[in-house]
Amino acid sequence: MNKYLEQIVLLSKIDQEIDSFEPKIENISKALRDCENKISKINAELESIDEEIKDIQNQKIQNNAHIAEFSAKIKELSKKSGSIKTEKEANALKIEEDIAKEQLDAANDEIIRLDKILDNKENFKKELSQQREKEEAELVNIKANIQMQMQDLEKDRMKIYDKKTKLVEQINQKVLCFYEKIRKWAKNTAVVPVRKQACYGCFMKIYDKTYLSVVKGEEIITCPHCGRILYKEQE
Numbered sequence: 398m399n400k401y402l403e404q405i406v407l408l409s410k411i412d413q414e415i416d417s418f419e420p421k422i423e424n425i426s427k428a429l430r431d432c433e434n435k436i437s438k439i440n441a442e443l444e445s446i447d448e449e450i451k452d453i454q455n456q457k458i459q460n461n462a463h464i465a466e467f468s469a470k471i472k473e474l475s476k477k478s479g480s481i482k483t484e485k486e487a488n489a490l491k492i493e494e495d496i497a498k499e500q501l502d503a504a505n506d507e508i509i510r511l512d513k514i515l516d517n518k519e520n521f522k523k524e525l526s527q528q529r530e531k532e533e534a535e536l537v538n539i540k541a542n543i544q545m546q547m548q549d550l551e552k553d554r555m556k557i558y559d560k561k562t563k564l565v566e567q568i569n570q571k572v573l574c575f576y577e578k579i580r581k582w583a584k585n586t587a588v589v590p591v592r593k594q595a596c597y598g599c600f601m602k603i604y605d606k607t608y609l610s611v612v613k614g615e616e617i618i619t620c621p622h623c624g625r626i627l628y629k630e631q632e
Contacts, residue, residue: 405568405617412587429543439532453514454515464505470497579619586625590628611627
């Protein structure tokens with residue numbers, strides 16, 4: 398195989414290795430993002446529950462005020478009963494007192510209902526807080542694990558970058574520029590093998606004459622269909 402072609406093939410493989418680090422880093426970071434999203438979701442739920450608890454407490458305050466109001470009214474009506482002179486007045490007072498007692502009972506029932514809801518909300522809040530503590534502890538572990546994995550990846554990546562730097566220094570600049578020009582649009586398929594007389598970039602069949610030149614490997618040949626650099630893999 399032509400020296401320059403051999404170098405370009407090797408450079409292409411090194412570039413593929415370098416680019417393969419991005420999905421690895423993305424995959425490592427995914428666990429961190431997932432855990433952070435869980436914590437954010439829990440925080441949002443806790444904020445919502447706090448608002449609901451605050452609203453229930455305000456409702457209790459209002460109902461307690463009503464209870465005090467109705468209790469005072471019943472006492473007042475009870476005092477008035479001593480000064481009643483006619484049956485009509487007694488019936489009217491009795492109706493007013495019954496209404497006040499019904500309102501008092503309804504207010505007390507509402508307090509009981511609100512207390513039950515409040516207990517459920519407080520219990521749910523406690524469960525969410527415990528869940529958040531677990532997720533936060535897990536987040537610490539994930540960060541530590543990611544740091545170790547990232548350090549290992551960075552070491553491997555630097556080794557490959559060093560390999561590329563040394564190789565680039567040896568490659569003819571015109572050949573390197575030609576390769577980089579194709580790589581801009583073809584990315585990691587800038588240099589592809591020919592298999593079964595087909596370009597493995599566009600998968601189109603190569604003409605016999607072009608295929609023969611690729612097999613010989615004496616010069617850099619591009620695919621007549623897509624323009625990628627072609628080479629014949631060593632048996």
